[in-house]
Amino acid sequence: MAGNSDPLTPRAKLAVTAGKAVAAASRAAGRGSGSVIGGRVALKLDPDLLARLAQNLDVVLVSATNGKTTTTRLIAEALRAAGEVVSNALGANMPAGITSALAGGSEAKFGVIEVDEKYLAGVARDTDPKCIALLNLSRDQLDRAAETRMLAENWREGLAGSKAVVVANCDDPLVVWAASSSPNVIWVAAGQMWKDDAWSCPSCGGVMQRPGDDWFCGECGFRRPTPTWALSGDHVLDPHGSAWPIHLQLPGRANKANAASSAAVAAVFGVPPQVALERMYQVQAVAGRYDVVQFEGRDLRLLLAKNPAGWLETFSLIDPPPTPVILSVNARGADGTDTSWLWDVDYTRLTGHPIFVIGDRKLDLAVRLEVANQHFQVCDNLDQAVQMAPPGRIEVIANYTAFQDLRRRVGN
Template sequence: MTDAPTPASATGRAIKLRPRTRLAVAAGRFVARVSRVVHFGTGSVIGGRVSLLIDKNLLSELTASRDVVIVSATNGKTTTTKLLSSALSSDRPVVSNWLGANMTPGIVAALAAANATDTAVLEVDERWVDSVLRATSANTVVLLNLSRDQLDRTQEVRKLAEQWRVALEATPPQTVIANADDPLVAWAALAAPNVVWVGTGQDWTADAAGCPACSGRIDFADEGWACSDCDLRRPSVDVAINDGVIAIEGKTIAGELALPGRVNRVNAAFALAAASAMGADLDQAFDGLDDVREVAGRYRIAQLGDSRIRLLLAKNPAGWHEALELLEGPSTPLVVAINARIADGHDPSWLWDVAYERIGQRFVVAIGERRHDLAVRFRYGNINHVVADDLESAIELVRQSPTYDPTLPIDIASNYTAFQDHLEYVGGVL
């Protein structure tokens, strides 16, 4: 893995860092190692926190001598960060926080472990775009989408769009790659001087009905969207995705991707547009995308006893909208797992914004700490379902079902912490 942190590489061999910065980095590494030794986790976050206590400007220091690209969104930021890292890695050395620690401490920890001049491809939490952009003066910013996610924990999506807009005005990047089909993202990105617009064909519009610029209403039509009251409308696109073909800079890219589904084709288009804006060759960048077969365990196919399973992550309505398209076979059974821990948001009522009716005739087993919420949702969706206590019993129930097809992996679709549990169960991140 070219973009994995390599602890052996000496920090600042080429670039001299301030003594305080060096101390901060060393202390962070020490704490991270202790954390790993006591099996507390990867230790990157806690290490980063300690580093930042010693040097609060550490992120600026660590990005002073490198190109930085920021990737943010509600959905797809981890995947797109991984795709972009891979697209760029044949062109230059890349460092990334692709394990998902996407706030300043995690980012600092990833950067501290790499050479000071490696290009940083940073996945950034939606709420941290402002502070990370300010600290890094990133030259490229990729903004994929904004939709509802864990509203009991984070701010409302509209306020996030406003934060993004203010951040782009305060620290304008050279290029912003933005989703032309998401009104909230488009409104935020219009504050930037130079935008490459990606026409994603996104059809999840439930979170953008009110105009972010005025109190008008966004009308969605086949040819694009526009506000009923003000001038805000869909910008004309520079990168388009039509029938699975990416059209970019006069070229069309139709090759297959290792990652499944329409949504990953969109993520790939963003990665290519960003790589191109950063000076990489398009064909070379596209070849790089093929190295990405799973993203932090997502889409992993694993053997569990006699069964093959496939791990899917879907943590909010927009994510489920895409995930339901990826399911194996027309009528094969399925396992759905929902938790509501702190990282998931404590209120799983968003389950009712997911069109689970699209599951159709499939047999579904509900697991996870909020399996009863799921069961009620399935009951009212007239979906054939049962509740099970854990993954093993769920798989057993699927195997006994008359529609089970042993030639296909069993899809296990989970939200965030349920997914992490299942990933650990099958052996963790490779």
């Protein structure tokens, strides 16, 4: 297994040891998991460390704007049927965090790695993946990733001629355009609820036609490929036309789509759909997402929604009115500092819910809700919102750093 047949160089071993020591010191100081700072130190000492750590692993890369952390977790569970897995399960998805994760898995057979969209091409170069899963591309962190098509182009150039099997969502035109440069693509019909980033053709700029679930460009002929795997209700259809039931503890259509893509990836490594899907049932929550926690005598369900596509999927999960809903939005570095995306979210879907607004940018959100004719109250913090909320389980929806703040407050 890894680390045995091709041991790390002395320099690489030193880098791993130093990185782990720095990570441990960071944890001891209460500054989080330490994986990012540990990885940075290790890569400074050996810039080729990521490639060295990956060389004896069968690597799967997972990238997308939405769903990559959950899908990484589902694929990791499925592949454990075939061998030991190392994964960056907590979502540290840039090179430093990925290096840190792989440094902890010397006996692993598989590396299942979530990768930030901007770093996919570089990480693919370093890790020589056997499989790459591409789920979706949508607007996110507008100050950092200005245009989804630029990301798609970055993927397309970075994956051109790649030896990896690319498992790609054929319902997202941007993903299809990005994946089409690869010689070996498995298309999955995973669906696409949010369509506002794909009205113009990524290939020629023409207007996309969208009859039913199909799509094509009327000008250049770029069109939806025929899938060999598909999500169909509560089942995954495999290339032979067999329907396999999806039983997940994770809620919602988006997670069924993640499971369909994960089953297609598992099959690349010889894990049959039935085995893969049964193993996915073990996943109850992913880095706190979907957890139901007790706080101030109430049940709170914690839901993460980072961008318009994520908010749209999350609204479809919540219990019907009059379930109270707490919304929390920050705009720190990790969220993106531009909150104009709030205007792309259809908050009329919350009509009938008592809404409570918290977070650094609660006033931005309040203006947006006012325009959407929603009834809401602005609160100072989670404690006050919970006290004011009417009885029953509370749905709490937050973007990235707001979600981390909530987890710390509720002790999750």
